[in-house]
Amino acid sequence: MSKTPHQPRLTPKFCFDTTALRDFLRLSRGTVDDTIAQNLNALVTPGIQPFDPQSTASRAPRLSHKRPIEAEACQHFKSKVLFPSWQSRSDVLNYCASVATSPDPNDPEHLLRETEDLKARERLVDERLDPYSGRYFPREARTEALAMLIRNERMVESIIRQRTWGLVGERCENEGVEFANALNAWRKGEIGADLR
Template sequence: MSSGEWPPAPSPELCYSAQTLRAFLNRSRALTDDVISVDLNGLPIGASTAERTSDQRGAARKRDCGEFVKSRVFSAWDSRDSIIEYCKDIASTSKAEQMNTVPTHEIPVDPRYDPYAQRTAAETSKDDQVLGWVANESLIEDIVRDRSWSIVCDKCADIEGATGINGNGWKAAYEVWRKNKKQ
C-alpha cells in the first residue's frame, strides 16, 4: 500500500498480505472510529450561537451530527466494507478455481518422493488464510461499529436515525445510507 493512496485500490496483493490489509483497516479505524468522540465534540453548531434559541441550536446540532456521520463515519465504513468484500471475493474465487482444477481422486504423495506435491495445498491454504482474516476483520468491524454508534447516540441523541430504523442501531442506519448512496 503506497503511503499516498487512500483508500488503497483493491488488489489481490492487498488481500494476500495480512500486514497490508490490517494496516489499511487499522489506519481507517484510527482516523475515524478511534477519534469519533473528539470529532463529535468539536462539531460547530453554527455561527452566532448565543443569538439562537435552544430549538435552533438543537436543529443545527442534529444537522451537523447527521452530516458528520454520513460523510465521515459511513464513508469510512463503506471503504472498509469494499476492501473486505473484495478480498473475500478474490479468495473465494481463487479457492473455487483451484478446487475445480485439482482432481478429487488424488492420493497424497509422500513428500520424500515428490516434494512439490504440496504446492496446490499451500496455495489453497493461502486462500483459506485470507478468508479467515476477512472473517476476523468483519467481526472486529462489528465491534468497532457498535462502540462508535454508541458514542454517536450519546453525543447526537436526536440525530435522525441515531437508533436506526425501529431502534435497530447502526446496521439499519448504515444500510439506508448505502441504499441512498447508490441512487
C-alpha cells in the same frame, strides 16, 4: 477532524499482502472510529451560550462531552465521514472475501504443498515404533489464511461499529436505529441525500 485514508486499489495482490490490508483497516478505524469522541467534540460549536459569571460560584462538574450536537452537523458527519469510512472498509473486506473464495492459480506455495502432501501419502507409518509418525499437518493455502483473516476482521469491524454507533447515538440522538440499518439507509440514499 482527521482525513480518512483513501480506499486502496482492489486487487488480489493487495488482499494477499495482509500487512497492507491490515494497515488500511487500522488507519481507517484510527481516523474515524478510534477517535470518535474527538470527532464528535469537533462538531460542537463553541460559544453558543454566553459566559455566565454564576457558573463559577459552584464546583459542580460540567458534562460537556454529553452535550447534544446540532442535527445538521450530526447528519453531515454521518453522511460525509462515518458512513463513507465504513463503506470503504466493507468494500475492501467484501472484495478480499471474494478473492479468498476464488481459485488461486498464482499461489507460490502450491507446488510445495503438493510435494509435501505426496510425501506424506507415501510415507510408511508404524505407530508402534513412533506414535507421532502418523501426524501430518498440511500447509494452509494462502486463500484459507486470507479467509480466516477476513472473518476475524469482520468480527472486529462489527464490534467497532457497535461501539462507535453507541457513542454517536449519545450525542446525535439516533432514535434506537441499529448501525447496520442506518448504513443500509445511507447506501440507498435515504439518509443524508441532500448532503451528498
